[in-house]
Amino acid sequence: MxxxxxxxxxxxxxxxxxxxxxxxxxxxxxxxxDPAARALAKGTTGAVGIVLTSSLRFAFTDLVATSFLGAIAEELGPTGLALTLLTSSDDGAVIPARDVAIDGALVYSCDPTSTAVQYLSRRRLPLVYIDQDPVEGIPAVNVDDRSGARAAAQHLIDLGHRRVGLLLSGLHGTHGLVTPEELTVDGHASKQRLLGWRDALDAAGITPLMARQGGANLEQAKAGARLLLDRPDRPTALLCFSDAVAHGVLQAAEDLGIRVPDELSVVGFDDNPLAAQLRPALTTVRQDVQAKGRVAAAALARAIGDTRGDRPVTADHVLLPAELVVRDSTAAPPPD
Incomplete structure (x- = not known):
């Protein structure tokens, strides 16, 4: 002793x-x-999980994800809680959401019906949802994606664009050109951004040409962009689900000999470090991913403390602002 x-x-x-x-x-x-013996004696692990729908590689290669995870780790540092990355996989002998010892979890942009989320709920662990549809009784942190997307679409309308395209990314549903009736979107952020775009476009009487790319990498974004651009009636402006998607649009436009912004305006979403480095620099919607990470980590630490103290969990739903950042990739449409 x-x-x-x-x-x-x-x-x-x-x-x-x-x-x-x-x-x-x-x-x-x-x-x-021994840490394992100490955890058993205390009934705690000193670790929290974060569940990612994508592969773990995404956490180290996507600029938004890395900034977000870094903010979480920094916020958790003084609490003594370590961060464990969990996939939503459920097809192996070890199912991370079911089998990994953790004191609580962050659920980040996951399908709420996934088995990973179900396992965490059944374990009665303190949870915080990020970029998810809010659920009563569970703390949630979201960005005001809808107002940000609305501002982006209105920016193009104010410049005079009437032929507007939307390029969404996702892992499920129809890939290729889609009609409003055919369109399905993955996740809270996608739904809110689509709603925001349509708020402004519908009010202006504009029916967008829409496409859905088949995944999230650069080549898939370029392929999605070509569906909208390699046609005689191509849009004069594209609204993209993310800056990574917009990067693919800029490359596809260059391949097709389409000048940005003289012949095509492009707007992204996120304002990750790539946006200002692209040429032309990308007009986008800024979300503060570091603030999102800090707020989410603090909410989880508080929820774990409430649970240990046998207190009701404070289930606040936090909505962070989004802001249009105008750079060089948007301009008035070319004359007809």
Missing amino acids: TVSNAFSKPDQLSAALRERILAAAQEVGYVGP
Whole structure:
């Protein structure tokens, strides 16, 4: 017990005694009580999970995701909670959402009907939803995607565009050109951005040409863009689900010899670091992903504390602002 206190409760020992114990431990190579045994005794793991619908590679290659995860890790640092990445996979011997020991979880842009979310709920772990449809009793953090998308569409309308295209990304549903009746979208953010675009376009009497790309990487974005651009009646402006999608549009336009913004205006969403580096610099909608990460991490730490203290979880639904950032990729449409 005295040795254990030297590592975990230093205020229980005199400074001299603790120093002697730590020196002896270092001499024999002892690093402290076994974390697994300590977790079992305390009934806590000291770790929280974040569930990603995409593969874990996405967390390290997508600029928005890396910034978001970095903010979470920074916010959790002083709490002593470690962050564990979990896939939503359920086809192996180990199912992360069911089997990994965690004290709570962040559910980030996941299908709410996925087995991963169901397993976490059945484990009765404290949860925080991010970029999800809010659910009563669960803390949630979202961006005001709808107002941001509405501002982006209105910006193009104010410039004089009447032939507008929408390019969405997703893993499920129809790929290719779609009509409003055929269109299905994945996730809360996609639905809200589509609603915002249509708010402005419908009010202006504009029926957009819409396409859905078959995935999230650059080549798939370029293929989706060509569906809208490689045609005689191509739009004079495109609204894109993300800056990554807009990057694909700019490359496809260059391949087709379409000048941006002289012949085509392009608007992204996110304002990730790529947006200002592209040429032309990308007009986009800024969401503060670092604030989103910090608010979500703080909400989860609070929910875990409420649960340990046998208090009702504070289930606030936070809506963060989105802001249009006008750069060089948008201009008035070319003369007919």
